[in-house]
Every structure is written in structure tokens, then in C-alpha cells.
Amino acid sequence: MRKAFLNTAATLTLLTGLGLSASSFALIEYSKSQQETASELIEQLEERHYAKLKYDDAMSSAHLDNYLNNLDGGKMFFTAADIADFETFRTQMDDDLPQGRLDAGFSIFNRFHGLLTTRLENLVESLPTMIEAMDFEIDERYELDVDKLAWAETQAELDERWRLQIKNQVLNLRLADKPQDEISETLVKRYKNQLSRVTQYNAQDAFQIYANALTELYDPHTNYFSPRRSENFNINMRLSLEGIGAVLSPEDEYTRVARIVPAGPADKQGELKPSDRIVAVGQDEEGPFEDVIGWRLDEVVELIRGPKGSTVRLQVLPAKAGTDAERKTIKIVRNKVKLEEQSAQKRVMELPKGNGETIRVGVIDIPTFYIDFEAMRRGDENYKSTTRDVKKLIEELEEENVEGLVIDLRRNGGGSLQEANDLTGLFIEYGPTVQIRHSSRRVWRDGKRLRSTYYDGPLVVLINRLSASASEIFAGAIQDYDRGLIVGDRSYGKGTVQTMVPLTEGQLKITESKFYRISGDSTQHRGVVPDITFPSLYDPEEIGESALDNALDWDQINPVRHRRYSNIDSLVPQLTEIYRTRSSNNPEFLYLQDQLAVAEQNRAITSVSLNESVRREERKARQERSLEIENRRRMARGEEPLASLDELDEENEAMDADEDSSEDAVDDGVHLASSDNGDNGDNGDNGDDTDDSSDEIVSAEELAEEDVLLSEAGSILVDALVLQERAYALTATKQED
Structure with missing residues (x-):
């Protein structure tokens, strides 16, 4: 009872500066179970988290800043005076939370809740009049980069920020051709919906935001989940x-x-x-x-x-x-994902070798690292897994006389660690695959323990920014063993393992371990760096571990002695030069680079004009730039240029219609997913084996149009084969001499 009284009293004190009475909205109070949960949370974080951080005064200060940012990251509700009031909590929370005292978190939340409720109520009432008075011919700008904003000094300054934000929202709707008489209705409905949700906030919401403002300081994958x-x-x-x-x-x-x-x-x-x-x-x-x-x-x-x-x-x-x-x-x-649709799939590419000759290259696309744990446990001899499926596909491709393999791991977000290890075993004779270091600093290794046959042909692994976790373990191992070339974009960089811990109220997902390659390098943060780098389709400042706040650092541990299967590293400079020369004349690559340049320009924009004529001209210029880029590609491919982007939309719609009419209905199924420690497979149907009755063979021209990056990965494999043949021929000639 005393804790609840303190919480209410502190909140009433903080509300004084706001000018709100206690009856203007219901105060949210924490419960006894949340007090117990707070104590457990701190204990688990300090004892079990990999980073071994203590919740001290410095972290308490960071906790306060992160909490305020999570509540009001846009600096649209609190004023500088509010922030000054909260300073009393800055180095106090680390003393209070372990004892179950949540006064700081709930007092701040209640003030925010009051400000938010009042603002939304005022907007719902005043929006039609505000919108009617807007002038879109004057020169004003709306700041997009909130990091540049300081806390508003006065309520009038906050009101002005809201006026500009609403004006930008109205202008966006005008530019989207929303009828003027519907714009006010749309925004009023939007803010009424938000107000309705705000009135439903409860103690679980407040506690979860407060708790996660702390857990996020340990690393971005450590989170508290309310019941x-x-x-x-x-x-x-x-x-x-x-x-x-x-x-x-x-x-x-x-x-x-x-x-x-x-x-x-x-x-x-x-x-x-x-x-x-x-x-x-x-x-x-x-x-x-x-x-x-x-x-x-x-x-x-x-x-x-x-x-x-x-x-x-x-x-x-x-x-x-x-x-x-x-x-x-x-x-x-809407549909469910069938296991067989998530299964590895194969195709054959026919790529030019030179002198009119072509080489057949096999491609195995692996969308995820899957295993049907339930079928395996019940002794089903035909249970599905990534490794079993890929082994079968390799055998089939070898029968089709391919001269090398491309393993496509783009967008593969991971899955079963066991499968990442077993899959690596298909390409090495034996040896470790990954090292795992626990928060206790104990290190253990996993990999292929017994010698056995393996695919020893030429190998390229294609990755991108969305290749994560188990994908990075496999790609890193192939690179460390010098077993094949890694090409594409730097991978995601998730090299941590999480565990779910039950608490009195809710659960804690906590990072307990890190992955390390056999070279000793972590996959965390840095990811796997390709031997040959392609243009990135994704902004690394938005996607990837390095884009997340408080991500654990990259580091190293002792390497593991391991075999190196080739000297393919020595070919990388030559292969890179050949790739750059070829791609510099490839219209698909040039198109991709043009698009990336435009995206980079857009990311540099930190504010926008609120003058409608200016915005329309800016949009027209962007559309003209997009049309210019598209027509440059079309002309390089010998196609007729377009008069407008509308023609491109019509082409795409026609192609979609053709595809829709030719697709068979998809049966229901279950998507099996496994956690990175390989012990959390969902139950589901096995599905049939991969259908290989009509293998797809794609020419270089068709492939370049469909997927320029996959085509280039295959071409690099061909380049490596040609260079190795020349090296062998030169060595043989010298021996004869």
C-alpha cells in the first residue's frame, strides 16, 4: 500500500507543472507482481546477460534518457521544464528498481499519458479549423531529422511543431490526390483512433516500456514481454x-x-x-x-x-x-507457408565460358535453415531438413553434369544451428564449424565430427544484408576453410543467442551467448564480409545489426586449427577485376547502381518544404529521374523507351496478370521455424520431397534479366574455373620444359 501511495503522490507532484487536475484522467499504478518482476529482471540481467553490465548510476542515467526517448522520441509532448523535473530520477532508478520501487517509471509515464491524452483531445476538436486555415503557398519547412531538435522551451513552441507536422500530413494527402473534403475526415479519424487506444493504456503497457528502456541498453535482442x-x-x-x-x-x-x-x-x-x-x-x-x-x-x-x-x-x-x-x-x-516451399530448390544456369563455349552451373536456393524436429524425434526416416534436401539436390545436379555450385543464401534469416553445422559438413571432410561462448565465458565448439565424403567441386556462396545468424555461420565456415568464394553484400551481423526466462509477470528474452567463427572472429555486428562485394540493395544504416542501438561489439577469441582446402584467395584480385569490368558494361548493374544513387540522395534529405508547388516540382523531378534511369536500361537492352512511368506500371500489371493466371492453387501447410540453438522447432507436416521432375534451365540472357546478382555470382564461378584451368596449364607447360 505504501508503494502505491508513493507512486500516486509523485505523480500528483509532477502533474502540477502541467496544469492538470488529478480528475482529468485516471492515474496508472503499478502492482505488487510488477514490483517482484522488476527485482527479478535486474537480477537476471546482471547475472545472465552476456555483456556482464551492472545497473549502476551511469546505466540509470542512460535508462532515463532511453525511457524519455521511447516515450517521446519526436520531442512533441515534453517541454524542457518537464525534462528538468525528471532529473531527480537520473541516478536514483538503479537504487529503486532492484528493490521493486517503480515510482520514477510510472510517474513519468503518467505525465506523458496526460500530455498525450490532452494533445489528442485538442487535435480531434481543432483539426478541421486548423486545416482550413493552412496556406500551402508560403515557404515553410518541416524538419524530418528529430535528432536535431531540442526539447521545446514553451508550450507555444510545442504547438508550432504540431502545426507543422499536421500541415505536412495534410500536404502528403493532397499530393496523394486525396480529395480536400476527405483530408480533414481522414486525420480526425486517425487521431480519434489513437485517442481511443491511449485511453486503454494500463500498468502492463507502462511497465513494459519502462523495463524495455533498460533491457535495450544491454543489447537490442534482450527484451521484456508483458503477459x-x-x-x-x-x-x-x-x-x-x-x-x-x-x-x-x-x-x-x-x-x-x-x-x-x-x-x-x-x-x-x-x-x-x-x-x-x-x-x-x-x-x-x-x-x-x-x-x-x-x-x-x-x-x-x-x-x-x-x-x-x-x-x-x-x-x-x-x-x-x-x-x-x-x-x-x-x-x-493470405496463406500459410508449406515446408516444401521453404525447402531448398535447385536450378541450372548455362553461362558463357568464352570461345563460344558454355558451362553448366548448379544453383541451390536455401530460404531458411529448417528441420522437422517432431518427425525426427518420432523416428520418421524421411523427415525434412535443410541438409538432407541439399545433399539430394547436389547428387541430382552432379548427375546433370554441372561444373560448380552457387549456394544462394540471400534473405535467409537463419534457423537451426544444427542444420548450419550439418550443411557445412556437406562441403568439408570433417572439422569444427562454429564456436559458441556463453556469458560464463566458457567456449564450446560444434561441427562435423566424423570423416566422410563431401562435395569437393567449385563453390560460390551468395549472401546479402538479410543473410543472418545460421546463414552467417555457414558462409563464415566456407570462407574460413577456403572452401569457396563468398560474394554479395556484407551479411546482417547477428551473432548472438537468446534464451527465454519466465518472470513473475511476463518473460525476459535475454542474450546469453555469442557465435564465433573457427577463425576466432565474431559474426556479431560486422557480419561476414564477402570476398567480392556487390552493390547493396539495402541501406546498412537501416537494416542490419550495426543499425541497431546498443548492439554488442565485434570481437575475437582464439582460432581453431583447421584445414584450408584451396588457395582460391589468391584468385580474388583477378576475379574482382574481371567482375568490375563485366559489370561496368552490364545494363542491369548500371540500372541497380543508378537506383542506389537516387536512394542515397533521398536519405540525405533532412527537411521538406511545406509549399505545395515546390513539393510537386520536387516530385516531378524525381519521377523524371526515375524515367531517365529506366529508359537508359531499356535502350541498353535494345528496347523502346517509355514516354512515362505509367507505361511501366501498365507493363508490370500485365505481367502480374499473366503470372496469376498461370499459377496453381497453393495448398495449406505449416511453416517450420527453429531457433538458433536448434531446440525450438514448431510442429508441422513433413510435406513431400522436393519435386525435381521438371528441372529449370536458365540461359545467361534470361538470368541477367531476372536476377543480375545471381547471374554475376555464377559468372564469377566460371571465371574462377577458367583462371584455375589456365594456372594448371601453365604449370604443366613449365614442368614439360
């Missing part, structure tokens, strides 16, 4: 959507696409991309769009999910576009 979030592990820990096959995360007021699940509905549909922002959701073919800007992540998830076979329509702002870009509508039929 409500713990109820749905699939959505709230993995943030995975069964409905469309996407991984979502919150970003400011938007719902951002963090990753596309391979072989899922969104992946097959092909238009939704990582870092796209979902701004509205519509049900079925013609249902009205629901504006979801400012919604909670779990509410957006609930809106997107739905029964198999039903349709959801998403309005998105593309990743590389500004907030005033035209919204793109994407229609996706």
Missing part, C-alpha cells in the same frame, strides 16, 4: 505474420517491413519490400482502407492477419521514397 505480449510468441517475439509472410517492426508512427518470409504470400506476390512502410490496410478486393499511421504494432498485425484464401490490400510508402511519395497499393492473398 499480453507473451501470449502470442509468433507475433510478438518473432513478429512473424502467418497471413502474408512478413516480419514487421514499429518505426516512429509507421509500421515498417523488417523482413519478408521466404516462400510466403508476400514473397510470391513480389511487391512488398523490406523497409516499406504500411500506412493503410484494406480487406478483400474492394473493402475500404483503414489508416494505420500511429497504430500499435500488434493492432496492425491483427488487421493484416486473416483466414487462408482471403485477400488483404496494403497501402505502402516505398522504402526509398519520402513521406510525400505516391502510396503503392499491394494486394496479397
